Every structure is written in structure tokens, then in C-alpha cells.
Amino acid sequence: MKLFVLILNRVEKLDELMTAFAHEKICGATILDSTGMARELYGSHHDEEEISFFGSIRKYLNDDNKKTSKTILTVMREDQIDTVIRITEEVVGSFDRPDTGIMFVIPLDFAMGKGLFVDENGEKIHNENLKEDKKNNSGKGRK
Numbered sequence: 001m002k003l004f005v006l007i008l009n010r011v012e013k014l015d016e017l018m019t020a021f022a023h024e025k026i027c028g029a030t031i032l033d034s035t036g037m038a039r040e041l042y043g044s045h046h047d048e049e050e051i052s053f054f055g056s057i058r059k060y061l062n063d064d065n066k067k068t069s070k071t072i073l074t075v076m077r078e079d080q081i082d083t084v085i086r087i088t089e090e091v092v093g094s095f096d097r098p099d100t101g102i103m104f105v106i107p108l109d110f111a112m113g114k115g116l117f118v119d120e121n122g123e124k125i126h127n128e129n130l131k132e133d134k135k136n137n138s139g140k141g142r143k
Contacts (some may be wrong), residue, residue, distance in 0.1 A: 001108040004084050006072040007034060008101045010092055014070055017091045024083055026076060028113075034071040069101065075111050 008014060014031070021029065076084065088103060095101065 001111045002076055002078055002081055003106040003108050004072075004074045004076055004081065004103070005106065006070075006074075006088060006101060006103045007036075008070045008072060008092065009036075009099045010101060011068070011070050013092050017072075017088065020087045020091050021074075021084065024080075024087060026074065026080055026084055026087075029072050029074040032071040032073070034069050036069065075108065075113070081105055 008017070018029065018031075021027070074084070085103065089095070092100060095103065
């Protein structure tokens with residue numbers, strides 16, 4: 001299992017992105033309001049002399065409509081990662097552009113929860129398969 005993390009600054013794309021995920025059977029995302037470090041410090045009225053990177057990003061911080069971003073967390077199977085990255089780039093656009101966002105994937109040693117254990121066809125994985133996975137991974141990453 002993997003954890004896909006997307007910090008989305010282009011929040012106007014959120015609904016379209018979640019709809020595209022759902023069409024590809026990528027479900028169960030948790031969406032959090034978030035604020036980046038630079039925006040938080042800028043809002044606290046620090047100046048360029050105090051925080052050296054403000055000068056280079058000041059033009060992106062002045063837009064009051066973009067005070068928050070959305071952090072999207074999705075636990076998924078490894079075979080879904082390429083699909084979710086492709087969809088995200090198609091909907092959001094290039095992550096090379098400033099103030100678009102950041103996405104990354106983290107390997108998970110353990111995951112448990114309703115809806116996590118479905119195969120690539122959306123079919124529930126049978127309990128015997130789950131028991132085998134738990135037996136093979138028991139204790140990994142947990143104390």
C-alpha cells in the first residue's frame with residue numbers, strides 16, 4: 001500500500017480532481033485545509049531581512065484568494081500510483097508552475113480501514129487474502 005499526498009494550491013481544481021479520481025475508482029481521500037510555511041510567516045508580518053526567501057516569492061503571497069491550500073491524503077494500491085499522478089497532472093496542470101502544489105508518495109508498512117482492501121476491479125478482497133497479508137506483514141512498522 002502507498003500514501004499519495006497532494007498539497008494543492010490551485011484549490012479551484014479540487015472538485016474536478018476528486019471527480020476524476022472517482023471515475024478511475026480511486027476513492028477514500030481525506031481533504032484537509034492547509035497553509036504553507038511561507039504564507040503563514042508572511043501573514044505574521046515578517047519582513048525580507050528577517051526571512052530571506054520572501055523576496056523571491058512575495059508576488060505569490062499577495063493574492064488574498066489563495067490563503068489556504070488543500071492537502072489530500074489517499075491510501076491506495078501500488079498499481080494505482082501512475083494513474084493518480086497522470087490524472088492529477090491532467091486536471092491541475094504542470095507542477096513546474098509556481099504556486100501549483102506538491103505531490104509525493106510514501107510507502108506504508110501498515111494500513112487498516114474499511115474500503116482499503118479492494119482489487120483493481122473494485123472487488124472486495126476476501127478475508128483469507130487479508131489474513132495472509134497481515135501474517136506476512138505482522139509487526140512491520142508497528143510496536
